[in-house]
Amino acid sequence: MLLINTIFKKKILFFSVVIPILTTSCKQTKNIDITPDIPELSGMVWIPGGTYDMGASDGDRMALPHEKPKHTVKVDGFYMDVTEVTNAQFSKFIDATSYMTTAERPVEWELVKSQLPPGTPKPHDSLLRPGSLMFKKAKETVPNLYDLSQWWRWTIGANWQEPEGKGSAIIGKENHPVVHVSYEDAIAYCDWAGRRLPSEAEWEFAARGGKHDQIYFWGNLSDKLSSYVNSWEGEFPVANTQADGFEKSAPVKTYPPNDYGLYETSGNVWEWTSDWYSSNYYQTCLNASVTNNPKGPEEAYNPNNPYIDERVIRGGSFLCNASYCASYRVSSRMATDPSTSLEHLGFRTRKHNSTGPITENDTYTPSPCGFV
Secondary structure (H helix, E strand, O other), rough: HHHHHHHHHHOOOOOOOOOOOOOOOOOOOOOOOOOOOOHHHHHHEEEEEEEEEEEOOOOOOOOOOHHHOOOOEEOOOEEEEEEEOOOHHHHHHHHHHHHOOOHHHOOOOOHHHHOOOOOOOOOOOOOOOOOEEEEOOOOOOOOOOOOOOOOOOEEEOOOEEEOOOOOOOOOOOOOOEOOOHHHHHHHHHHHOOOOOOHHHHHHHHHHHOOOOOEEEEEOOOOHHHHHHHHHHOOOOOOOOOOOOOOOOOOOOOOOOOOOOOOOOOOOOOEEEEEEEEEEHHHHOOOOOOOOOOOOOOOOOOOOOOOOOOOOEOOOOOOOOOOOEEEEOOOOOEEEEOOOOOOOOOOOOHHHHHHHHOOOOOOOOOOOOOOOO
């Protein structure tokens, strides 16, 4: 098992140690433009679009280098899911299409090998079985928080409908965000639903909820973090006090929405975006005074993980902790292998091209996921 954990370690998100968390104040939601009662837009809200500075705020002492420098971005308005896609919603997709997620398919060693350093030995076939990456608490203090193999395990049989491993179920968790879904799985859902994944720029604009130079969606302080975010409270990865009410994922709409009416854009589960990840992308954006509807870099680039072309994920998760991963900050970004599935990674969608709020007299034509 140690060997398989080492092999799949390359497929795990790399979080960084951050300095202690700040203290906070809060503000209530206001002026939410609720979606009209149109079937194609059910569960979505209008994001008005605009110009903002993308990236870490000047006062964010926890910001990582790839969140800088901030740069001016303009995004058009669009409709976005109010919540992360839930188990109930994903079940409808599976029932309609008989789609099999990547975590349920046989493991292809040649694909895995291509993402690992040359010469990596093949593990026994008994270990190369369908599954996904799951979190496991450590029994004692972990001195090196960079060694992710101490709490991530390749779990045979874990997938979206058996999220805790073989024999578990989503009964009673229909309103939780679907997890153990890869980028490919998210795209397949989008194709079926006539949606697409948001770009990274769209995601951050929406997650900020109109607060365009603040650390969190509610402001700059975090003294009431547990009231707003499902994260890890306590010593990571040993003990979670569950001050926020949950040890793992929470049902959607558990915590207050931002000022655009979006729930759980901070914490709960990470969310896929459509962008390739490039560690120096923000720096290249400085050459333009304003970037209109950016689609991200043309190709992936991460010198710390050269064997995998990664996609950007956003929002943080229930595992984020001030000592390990304060990624409930709105500028926080991470990258992962598109074929990876984890128990704290899901997604939400947006409607295709939108130029303004839709009325009942407007038409809607589904189109494949991607930029149109």
